[in-house]
Amino acid sequence: MAWILGVISFIAWLNHIFTCFSEGMWGFLIAGALFFPIGILHGFYLWFN
Numbered sequence: 001m002a003w004i005l006g007v008i009s010f011i012a013w014l015n016h017i018f019t020c021f022s023e024g025m026w027g028f029l030i031a032g033a034l035f036f037p038i039g040i041l042h043g044f045y046l047w048f049n
Contacts, residue, residue, distance in 0.1 A: 012043030019046055 013032070016039040020029035032039030 009040045012041075012047070013039040015043040015046055016040070019043075 013036055016032045017029065020026075020032065028042070032042055
């Protein structure tokens with residue numbers, strides 16, 4: 001079951017990457033790409049926002 005959380009976190013991180021890239025949020029894109037917990041939390045936030 002832990003792999004499900006891993007897959008969901010990876011998809012949330014990809015959501016962060018694609019959203020930041022498309023909206024031109026370059027600083028946040030780099031921060032979330034290098035320090036992945038920021039990207040994962042932002043990806044979850046985008047789903048529920």
